[in-house]
Amino acid sequence: MDMFYWVIAGGLSIIGMLVSSRLKSKFAHYSQFGLRANMSGAEIAAAMLRHYGIGDVKITQGQGFLSDHYNPMTKTVNLSPDVYQGRSISAAAVAAHECGHAVQHANAYAWLKLRSAIVPAVNVASMAQQWLLMLAFVMLNSFPQLMLITIIAFAVTTAFSLITLPVEFDASRRALVWLDESGTARGEELDGAKDALKWAAMTYVSAALSSLVMLAYLVLRYMGANRN
Numbered sequence: 001m002d003m004f005y006w007v008i009a010g011g012l013s014i015i016g017m018l019v020s021s022r023l024k025s026k027f028a029h030y031s032q033f034g035l036r037a038n039m040s041g042a043e044i045a046a047a048m049l050r051h052y053g054i055g056d057v058k059i060t061q062g063q064g065f066l067s068d069h070y071n072p073m074t075k076t077v078n079l080s081p082d083v084y085q086g087r088s089i090s091a092a093a094v095a096a097h098e099c100g101h102a103v104q105h106a107n108a109y110a111w112l113k114l115r116s117a118i119v120p121a122v123n124v125a126s127m128a129q130q131w132l133l134m135l136a137f138v139m140l141n142s143f144p145q146l147m148l149i150t151i152i153a154f155a156v157t158t159a160f161s162l163i164t165l166p167v168e169f170d171a172s173r174r175a176l177v178w179l180d181e182s183g184t185a186r187g188e189e190l191d192g193a194k195d196a197l198k199w200a201a202m203t204y205v206s207a208a209l210s211s212l213v214m215l216a217y218l219v220l221r222y223m224g225a226n227r228n
Contacts, residue, residue, distance in 0.1 A: 008213055009210070009213055009214065009217070012206065012209055012210045012213060013210065015206055016203070016206040016207065016210060019199065019202045019203050019206050020203055020206075022199050022202075023066075023196075023199040023200055023202070023203055024065075024066070026090075026195060026196050026199045027066065027090045027094075027196060028090075029090075030088060030089040030090040030093070030192045030193075030195070030196050031082065031086060031088045031089075031090040031091070032088065033088055033089050033189070033192060034087050034088055034089075035087060035088065035089065035092055035184065035185060035189055036186075036189070037183070037184050037185070038087055039087065039092070039184065040084065040085055040086060040087050040091065041079050041083040041084050041085070041086050041087075041091035041092065041094065041095035042059055042061070042079060042084045042085070042095070044091070044092050044095045044096060044099075044184060045059045045077050045079065045095040045096070045098065045099050046059060047182070047184070048095075048096055048099040048103075048175075048178050048182075049077075049099055049102060051178065051182065052102075052103050052106065053106075054102055054103065054106050056075055057075045057076065057077060057099075057102045058074075058075065058076045058077070059076070059077045059079065059084075060076050060077070060078050060079070061078075061079055061080075061081060061084040061085075062078040062079065062080055062081075062084075063080070063081070064080055065080060065082065066080060066082075066094075067080045068080050068083050068094050068095075068097075068098050069098065069101075070098045070099075070101035070102055070105070072101075072105050072112070072116050075102070075105070077095075077098045077099055077101075077102055078098075079094070079095055079098065080094075083095055089185065089189050089192040089193055089196065090192075090196055092179060092184060092185055092189075092193060093175065093179075093185075093192075093193035093196045093197050094196075094200075096174075096175035096176075096178055096179050096184075096193075097171050097172050097175040097197055097200070098171075099175065099178075100170070100171030100172065100173075100174035100175040100178075101167070101171045103171075103174050104167070104170065104171060104174070109167075109170065111163060111166045111167045111170070112167050114163055115160065115163045115164060115167055118156070118159070118160060118163070119160075121156050122156055122157055122160045125152075125153040125154075125156040125157050126157055128153050129150070129153050129154060129157065132146065132149060132150040132153060133150055136149075136150040136218075137221075140221065140222075140225050141225060144222060144225045144226060147218065147221065147222045147225065148222060150218060151215065151218045151219055151222060154211070154214060154215045154218055155215060157211060158208075158211040158212055158214075158215045161204070161207055161208040161211045161212075162208050162212075164204055164208070165201075165204055165205065165208060168200075168201055168204050169201055172197040172198075172200070172201060175193075175197065176190065176193060176194055176197065179193055
């Protein structure tokens with residue numbers, strides 16, 4: 001069973017790295033193509049928020065590469081420099097996607113509310129995992145209950161990964177609808193935005209699968225210890 005797990009986990013890890021590499025490649029590719037609308041990511045974000053009547057969300061420029069995110073606690077759309085200043089298909093896609101989260105928040109989108117609600121538990125579980133995992137295997141036979149606690153911690157983070165999927169897919173859907181209906185991106189521009197956001201979504205799918213495999217492995221190890 002251990003060999004089977006490591007083969008599956010190793011395969012998923014490789015897939016995750018390939019997907020991440022593909023995303024970076026796609027972003028770099030579509031960063032070379034400008035929009036006919038000639039709008040920066042910051043301008044696109046502002047226009048999309050105005051369209052949906054959202055006036056209490058601030059657009060900020062962060063740091064790093066592809067570090068873009070929406071923070072529902074502070075109501076800020078945080079865009080990386082390449083996206084904030086960029087006037088490309090990539091910048092448009094990412095900026096609109098992050099504003100898609102702001103629209104979700106304004107509309108009380110159920111999956112976003114659920115994800116936000118479990119963030120405190122996820123933070124605790126994530127910190128605990130690194131300490132619990134090693135001890136749980138060492139003490140599996142003498143104190144199997146520790147493995148059960150570890151499983152609960154991994155179940156919380158796995159649930160978060162799964163809940164994240166509809167949140168991310170829906171934000172991309174909202175982004176593409178607005179880019180199309182507003183005329184900000186049309187034809188090949190819109191196709192490029194779809195392609196870039198598709199690969200961004202695949203990174204979340206890969207992470208969720210890896211988390212599921214790890215959780216299943218821990219459950220099987222716990223069940224095996226109880227049978228012995």
